[in-house]
Amino acid sequence: MRAHLVRLDAVIVQAVIAGALSFSHLHDLASAAGQGGWKAWAYPVSVDLLLVAAWRRMRQSQRAGQASGGPRLWFLVALAASLGANVATAGLLDLDHVPASLRVVVAGWPAVAFFGGTLLAHTAPGPEAPADTASSAPDVEADPEPHPAPVVVDTLDRDALPAAFPDPEPTAAEPVATPVPAPVPALPPALVDRVRALADEHRSTTGRPADPDAVRARLGLPPSMTASVAAHL
Numbered sequence: 001m002r003a004h005l006v007r008l009d010a011v012i013v014q015a016v017i018a019g020a021l022s023f024s025h026l027h028d029l030a031s032a033a034g035q036g037g038w039k040a041w042a043y044p045v046s047v048d049l050l051l052v053a054a055w056r057r058m059r060q061s062q063r064a065g066q067a068s069g070g071p072r073l074w075f076l077v078a079l080a081a082s083l084g085a086n087v088a089t090a091g092l093l094d095l096d097h098v099p100a101s102l103r104v105v106v107a108g109w110p111a112v113a114f115f116g117g118t119l120l121a122h123t124a125p126g127p128e129a130p131a132d133t134a135s136s137a138p139d140v141e142a143d144p145e146p147h148p149a150p151v152v153v154d155t156l157d158r159d160a161l162p163a164a165f166p167d168p169e170p171t172a173a174e175p176v177a178t179p180v181p182a183p184v185p186a187l188p189p190a191l192v193d194r195v196r197a198l199a200d201e202h203r204s205t206t207g208r209p210a211d212p213d214a215v216r217a218r219l220g221l222p223p224s225m226t227a228s229v230a231a232h233l
Helices: 002-032 038-064 069-092 101-120 191-207 212-219 225-229
Strands: none
Touching: 002 038, 002 069, 002 101, 038 101, 069 101, 069 225, 191 212, 212 225
């Protein structure tokens, strides 16, 4: 645990030193290029923030399995700005007579950094790919001693049965209930006379007995009264 803390502290100290030196070089270059006052202090903050934001978005895109070309491009742009300032202030450039091209680059950096930061902020990475759960699933152990399959007896030897189980006595067949016919609704005497009159009329006209359903239809009775009409023909 102590070795881990020592290693972590060394990394933090190294990062702080490198960041402070890079910050100082960017400030000196911006000040030499005509950006004095608070502007010279804002340039190194802008470069370092773009560098960290691009690196973080690039790592998120890689973990999500997406293309990370855009964040990688802005990471290289910020890295080139930081590395260029470090090299320029190492004595290779006369800070008292800065070229006009470098002044243009320094003056145009805020627009470039704003454009890159906007693209990084509005390009949200997709959800991370789910971890493979096949390896985490518990293994199902096979039964070392499988149970034998049940034996199915196809035939039954009645002689081998013990005497304690005698054959069941045959039971008498239950009587089948006969359906009771539904009662025929009675017709009023007036309808009975009318039915017989229509039957006589049909017999005298055609010489054949009248059809109960036809008589019922002529009287305007429902179909359920056909049996009642037939009882009086």
